[in-house]
Amino acid sequence: MSDDGDGGRNDLRMPDDDEVFATVTNMLGANRVKVRCADGTERTARIPGKMQKRIWIREDDVVLVDPWDWQDEKADITWRYEKSEADQLRREGHIQ
Secondary structure (H helix, E strand, C coil), X not given: CCCCXXXXXXXXXXXXXXXXXXXXXXXXXXXXXXXXXXCCCEEEEECCCCCCCCCCCCCCCEEEEEECCCCCCEEEEEEECCHHHHHHHHHCCCCC
């Protein structure tokens, strides 16, 4: 029980230049998922090898994706937020 006075706010990883928030909508298999990005685009995202078997991604998870420069309908997942972190992002108005 910490009494830091800020209501339990954590410093969260925010998107870099090319990254956008996204919500996982469908698991496709073969380390691929379908995501709905904050910019309104539906993309197929790849789970990179360094995240496989270490960070489990499920439907309705909030993630950061890095859209590909040469194919805008595809992206790489760079970060997954825990449920409490996603709730904090919603409270602060970063995502819906």
